[in-house]
Amino acid sequence: MHELSLAYSAIGEMQTILKKEGANKVNRIVFSVGALSGVDQEAFLFCFPLAAEGTPMEGVPLTMEDACLNLYCNSCNYEFINPEPIVICSKCQGVDVKVLSGQDFRIKEMEVE
């Protein structure tokens, strides 16, 4: 259960972003959850209000978007998307596959004012 740590990290990053933008109000937040990010969305949504208490993020509606694995096969130069965390080329079954995205948990979007 590292989602509480993630929630505190997210709040810290968002406070930095708000400061940089000169904003003090947040209307909505969109998170992008990579297939290989290891984030339990339900646990994160449970923990977030605890970390957000007393900050501009308190009570703000959250959207969690799934981010598929975006992969590239070095053998057959095929770029493809895999909703499952399996890194084998779906075209040539090659194993020399590079993960382009889908490993991270990101703050995708924030509406601020």
Added chain:
Amino acid sequence: MCRDCGCEEGNKKIMDQIHGHVHSHDHTHSHSHAAGHSHSHAGENAHSHSHDHSHDDAHSHSHDHSDNHSHQPSVPKTLQLEHKVLARNDQIADMNRAWFEQRELRCINIISSPGSGKTMLLEKSLDALQSKGVHTSVVVGDQQTDNDARRLSGKGAKVMQVNTHSSCHLNAEQVQKVLPDVIHEETELFIVENVGNLVCPAAFDLGENCKIALLSVTEGEDKPLKYPVLFATAECVVISKIDLLEHVDFCIETCVQNLRKINPKVTIIKCSARSGEGMDSWMDWLLPD
């Protein structure tokens, strides 16, 4: 014209040193100047402004309004960020990595579920490393106790225990803090034994060169499929406790197939720290030169 108030008299630039006009703003105000000009504001819209008067006899003053308001209405804007939630951890991990690189030492991060044999494997590894003259430092993460650090001490390596208390993983900052104490000039290999947990430690980069996952034969062959994050990012998976194979229903071939599905390039080492079987392969991997 006064560029602040708009009054005609302003252009006279007649000021004196006791000019100080503090006006609170509801928005009609007037002020007079000892030197003889006055102007007034009348406005319906609340706003704030600052006056920059230039004075012949150089002095400056500022005007404060009691009501805080701004001219710009707040307009919501959407920020397209794609900002990593663990950005700060990753930054510190990169600093750790640079620190290791500078000292030309290799850092490995060992992760597994509790009880899969991390400490036992390290006990035997430290004995072997000591006999090979490899200078090693170890950080052991556990929620409580220094039992593991005590088990690993007296084997030539510098060992430090980090208690994470309620936390289920080590983060980059916890490692950064102990580096000056645990790493010495001669350290060539730095091993982090992470908190026993298959999920959370995989998400936190510590700055290691690679992650190693342990999977004991007393666990299920499908662990790699159930916990893909760690097994997909590990460079090496050690299937441990193989001396127990005859007592359990663990099919090594199925486990290997599952691992390859998640991580086709992974190095798989089968060993038993207890019997010593496979320990040579493990040591060869640990010391690639």
